[in-house]
Amino acid sequence: MYNALQKKEAPKVDPAPAPSAKDTGKKNGLKSMSYGDQKVALKPKAGQQGGLSPAEIQAAIKYNNKRGYSVAEIKKFQKEVGTTADGVIGPNTIKAIAKFQAANGLSEDGKIGPKTEKALNAAIAQGQKPDKPKPDKPKPDKPLESGQLTAHFSLSEFKSKDGAKTPQSVIPNLKELAENLEVLRAAVGGKSITINSGYRSPAHNAAVGGAKNSQHVQGRAADIVVSGMTPSQVKAKIEQLINQGKMKQGGIGKYSSFIxxxxxxxxxRW
Ligand SMILES: [Zn+2]
Known part of the structure; x- marks a missing residue:
């Protein structure tokens, strides 16, 4: 999964954790231009650059704990803001949230109020959407013949079982499929996903009795096993992710040993 913060072309907050010496004494005043970010530079903020006072940090921890977020939610937030996802809100989490707030035009208090919560959830959803444009990384004109489709899925895993070459025309579909499977993989805590069947050549599809217009022939389908999960559990998880708009709507078929x-x-659905 991509970190939504990294996707934005430049973080609006300088990663330097503490103001430099020349900023001393300007805590609540105008920020100097030394960070080179005009947006931050001209806006007076309560806690700059994650530079919240210990009291402010403690207040934010107290506030966030009162909001009653589940450990899973906290971990999701922590992952999004780029801090250790331990499910416990401590000073580092508060500082990372303050940076996230700065980058999103929210007041940098480290408190996950309704606005920050909304921005976090939006960033999480955005990071998991498969078709996000990647302006800084133009797609190569030639689709890859082999190698990785995504971080955890390689083209060879989706190869037709009869050994037929994967046509270039289906590779974009396989890539989209793999991106959706990455969402599933992340949602189940990184459990490994085995592709029993991915792309099927027309000949192989006929041989295994697949439907003539099978999604497998188009490179849009995968028969999968998630390690440590039953097909019912996998189906329920995919259904949930589709309902949350995180995985693409499509076909889900439950079989005795795979989905x-x-x-x-x-x-x-079948
Ligand atoms: Zn299938």
């Missing part, structure tokens, strides 16, 4: 998932774009 078929495809990215056809409309709901099909």
């Amino acid at each position: 078929h998932y495809d990215t056809r774009g409309y709901a099909a």
Whole structure:
């Protein structure tokens, strides 16, 4: 999964944790231009650059704990703001949240109030959406022949079992499929996902009795096993992620030993 903060072309907050000597005494005044970020530079803020006072940090911890977030939610937030996802809100989490707030035009108090919560959830959802444009990394004109589709899925894992070459025309579909499987993988804590069947050549599809217009032939389907999870559990998780808008709507077929998932774009269940 991409870190939404990194996706924004430049973090609006300088990573330097503490103001430099020349900023001393300007705590609540105008920030100097030395960080080179005009947006931050011209806006007076209560706690600059994550430079909250110990009392402010303690107040933020207290506030956030009162909000009643589950450990899972806290971990999700921590992951998003780039701090250790231990599920416990401590000073480091508060500082990271303050930076996230700065980057999102929110007041940098480290408190996860309704606005910050909304921005965090939006950033998390955005980071998990498969089709996010990547302006700083233009796609190569030539689709890859082998190698990685995404961080945890390689093209070879989706290869037709009869050994047929994967046509370039289906590679974008396989990439989209793999990106959705990455979302699933992350949502189940990084459990490994085995692809029993990915792309099927028309010949192989016919040989295994697949439907003529099978999503497998288009490179949009994968029959998967998630280690340590039953097909029912995997199906429920995919369903949940689709409902949350994190995975693409498509087909889910439950079989005794695996789940078929495809990215056809409309709901099909069997
Ligand atoms: Zn299938």
